[in-house]
Amino acid sequence: MPTLSPLQQQIVDLDFNSKLFVSGPAGTGKTSAGVERMCHLLAQGVPGESILLLTPQRSLQEPYFDLLYSPERRAGGEATPATFGGLARRMCDLFWPLAGEAAGFARPDQPPVFLTLETAQYYMAHLVRPLLDDGYFESVTIDRNRLYSQIIDNLNKAAVIGFPHTDIGAKLDLSYFGDPAQRRVYQDAQECVNRFRQYCLEHNLLDFSLQLEVFADALWKQDIVKDYLVRNYRHLIYDNVEEDGPRAHDILREWLPSFDSALLIYDEGAGFRYFLGADTQTGWGLRELCNEHIQLQESFVMSEGVAELSDGLVEAIAPNSESKVEGRRSNDNSLSIIQSRYYPELLDAVVNEIQSLLSNSLISASQIVILAPYLSDALRFSITHRLEAQNIPWRSHRPSRSLKEEPASHALITLAALAHPHWNIHPPKFDAAYALMQSIDGLDLVRAQLLTDIVYRQRDLRLSPFEEIKPDVQERITFSIGNRYSTLRNWIEEYRASNVLPLDHFFRKMFGEVLSQAGFGYHRNFDSVRVAASLVESVKKFRLALDLTGLEDLSGLGREYIQMLQDGVIASSYLEGWQNEDKDAVLIAPAHTFLMMNRPVTIQFWLDAGSSGWYERLAQPLTHPYVLSRGWQEGRQWTDADDVHYSKEAMARLVSGLLHRCRERVYLGISELGESGFEGRGELLRAFQKAL
Numbered sequence: 001m002p003t004l005s006p007l008q009q010q011i012v013d014l015d016f017n018s019k020l021f022v023s024g025p026a027g028t029g030k031t032s033a034g035v036e037r038m039c040h041l042l043a044q045g046v047p048g049e050s051i052l053l054l055t056p057q058r059s060l061q062e063p064y065f066d067l068l069y070s071p072e073r074r075a076g077g078e079a080t081p082a083t084f085g086g087l088a089r090r091m092c093d094l095f096w097p098l099a100g101e102a103a104g105f106a107r108p109d110q111p112p113v114f115l116t117l118e119t120a121q122y123y124m125a126h127l128v129r130p131l132l133d134d135g136y137f138e139s140v141t142i143d144r145n146r147l148y149s150q151i152i153d154n155l156n157k158a159a160v161i162g163f164p165h166t167d168i169g170a171k172l173d174l175s176y177f178g179d180p181a182q183r184r185v186y187q188d189a190q191e192c193v194n195r196f197r198q199y200c201l202e203h204n205l206l207d208f209s210l211q212l213e214v215f216a217d218a219l220w221k222q223d224i225v226k227d228y229l230v231r232n233y234r235h236l237i238y239d240n241v242e243e244d245g246p247r248a249h250d251i252l253r254e255w256l257p258s259f260d261s262a263l264l265i266y267d268e269g270a271g272f273r274y275f276l277g278a279d280t281q282t283g284w285g286l287r288e289l290c291n292e293h294i295q296l297q298e299s300f301v302m303s304e305g306v307a308e309l310s311d312g313l314v315e316a317i318a319p320n321s322e323s324k325v326e327g328r329r330s331n332d333n334s335l336s337i338i339q340s341r342y343y344p345e346l347l348d349a350v351v352n353e354i355q356s357l358l359s360n361s362l363i364s365a366s367q368i369v370i371l372a373p374y375l376s377d378a379l380r381f382s383i384t385h386r387l388e389a390q391n392i393p394w395r396s397h398r399p400s401r402s403l404k405e406e407p408a409s410h411a412l413i414t415l416a417a418l419a420h421p422h423w424n425i426h427p428p429k430f431d432a433a434y435a436l437m438q439s440i441d442g443l444d445l446v447r448a449q450l451l452t453d454i455v456y457r458q459r460d461l462r463l464s465p466f467e468e469i470k471p472d473v474q475e476r477i478t479f480s481i482g483n484r485y486s487t488l489r490n491w492i493e494e495y496r497a498s499n500v501l502p503l504d505h506f507f508r509k510m511f512g513e514v515l516s517q518a519g520f521g522y523h524r525n526f527d528s529v530r531v532a533a534s535l536v537e538s539v540k541k542f543r544l545a546l547d548l549t550g551l552e553d554l555s556g557l558g559r560e561y562i563q564m565l566q567d568g569v570i571a572s573s574y575l576e577g578w579q580n581e582d583k584d585a586v587l588i589a590p591a592h593t594f595l596m597m598n599r600p601v602t603i604q605f606w607l608d609a610g611s612s613g614w615y616e617r618l619a620q621p622l623t624h625p626y627v628l629s630r631g632w633q634e635g636r637q638w639t640d641a642d643d644v645h646y647s648k649e650a651m652a653r654l655v656s657g658l659l660h661r662c663r664e665r666v667y668l669g670i671s672e673l674g675e676s677g678f679e680g681r682g683e684l685l686r687a688f689q690k691a692l
Helices: 006-012 030-043 058-068 084-094 096-102 117-133 144-161 165-175 180-203 208-219 223-232 246-258 280-289 304-317 343-360 377-389 407-419 429-439 445-455 471-477 479-496 503-515 526-547 554-566 591-597 640-659 683-691
Strands: 019-024 051-054 080-082 235-238 261-267 292-295 335-340 368-372 394-396 586-590 601-606 662-671
Touching: 006 030, 006 292, 019 030, 019 280, 030 051, 030 058, 030 235, 030 261, 058 080, 058 591, 080 084, 084 096, 084 208, 084 223, 084 246, 096 208, 117 144, 117 180, 117 526, 117 554, 144 165, 144 180, 144 208, 144 246, 165 180, 208 246, 223 246, 246 280, 261 280, 304 640, 304 662, 304 683, 335 343, 343 368, 343 377, 343 601, 343 662, 368 591, 377 394, 377 586, 394 526, 407 429, 407 479, 407 503, 407 526, 407 554, 429 445, 429 479, 445 471, 445 479, 471 479, 479 503, 503 526, 503 554, 526 554, 586 591, 591 640, 640 662, 640 683
Parallel strands: 019 261, 019 292, 051 080, 051 235, 235 261, 335 662, 368 586, 368 601, 394 586, 601 662
Antiparallel strands: none
16 A cells, blocks of 8 residues: 555545545645545445446546456455446436437337447438538538537537537537638538437437437436436545536536545646536536545645746746746756757657666656657657667557558558458558558568569459569568468468458457467557557447447448548547556657546657647637537637637646646757748747746
8 A cells, every 4th residue: 555645544534424525736646545545445345336436538547447456455346437428328228218218219119329439420421421412511621520520529518518409500600700601610510410319319329429418318317217326326436527527517416415425536727628528617616515625735746846847837828917937946957958950850859868768767668758739640650760760669649540540450451351352442552562561570661562562463352372473572572571471361361261250350360360470560569459459349339339220231331331431530539548558668649648648757758849739729610619618608709819818728737737747857849840841939939938
């Protein structure tokens, strides 16, 4: 058991009939106290199944999982980890006969079909694609997958915040100040929302928004459902309260008095999921229902220098009239600046510094993180290539990235198309070469293209034997590569002659029998293994969703999935991506993703400090995180002044959150010419100039 401060021990020893609200900045030991509180409950004989662990996102439960799955904990029942969305889904599934009729589904006697973000986009595309051909969204110039996801995002916000989905277009329209032609876009978006919701009700489909609405509006009001929850869960631990939406806080307001004990943990200065509907104000209001409020202020993470840097930067970004900016002490080592003229030179310098840190100190690779406002394919490749050249282990995570864009999943999809010629999907030669390079260990792109040009026939999807290649070319490719290619080719040929498997079963079989074996590309590449696991889970959920709607053609389902990915569907969030498979590896991630991992590190590298991405919101023409929130005044227009105010507030929150998760030092990467080749003079650089 770790050493706890007196306040932390007070949290752990909370009476079994008391409710406590704990707040404080990141790094002050709130979650550690929550984990020990759960351990204390279990040790005192509280039945594990009577403990409900709530977090806004499943990845935030990892510290609690470490306890629950620890061999040192006492035997007994398991606590129930959940999110409000997950709880809503369980209740909809358990009480479906009641929910289906109350919510107006066309076939309440038939089982429900629960949709992931990916399958929701699939059905949304099915409905919206014909409308695009009729002239809908003519003035919007974004990829179709982003268009579908923003419409779904609107539905989710309506459910999370608690207003009718039929009001989405009107709310956006009333707040808009600009070109009148844009107003037609909001009408189009509302029409798509209405059609999607109607289609879901007709076919028993429940996306996230409908699950939450059915639970909040229909099931929660039923005594039998409320009694079931109250009877089963007697103790509550609710971590990161501030990252949940108002609807979740509303339900908890009614539910909280029924718990024997409750521990609510609130992270001050957070609210990083505001773009998903998080509401810090309604979360903060829950403290009124608790017997006691404890504030933790002493950081167990930040050094004194990092704390001073954080205070100075936040004050420089969003000045407080009651305080003044104070510069850091000159002898402090909490900030180092890496400068260069060109961006590739900056990346070289960053990787060299990481190599120096690893070789000259006791810091492990897992204590280093490389952050950027956005992590593009080019930046990820450039960084990882340099790290690999220095033999530095790494891993990356980009949760909103389409699975199609991940090299590991793209290779698997190409191999699936080659193994299923009846799909009539003919990968181009470059895709086939890239799939071979990804799948065969030691095969570079030059030899992969040479091999593909000789053995691959795109028209009939034929793969020729390695033995038919001229001897001099065989030697150039090497016989060891040839043997691995032959193994992969023979496996594909044998599969073609056998019965067709569901696509997720096919991926499991190919991965287990070939690609994960020694000599193949997925054998030791843990990042590729993580992506492959996410792909298999995605295909499985897609198959289950479509199976229940009557599609029995397994081969057609695989083809449907491939075509869905080719549309660029944004991936769902999979736990494999958030978990640390390779504990001792440098993490490369977008800044917001790292914040939601909620783990401290010793060293942070901030790339592209001159980028506007640290400051500006993503362009989202069909949705708006601030207008579609409970705190926005109905009918008020969004102006440039609002944009500046909320952008500064968001950047201050981002910078503070990052520094509260940094133990010793931040390296600020500055290049005269940024990643895109232009000079960057963003707000983050100006803030550093003021603070220093």
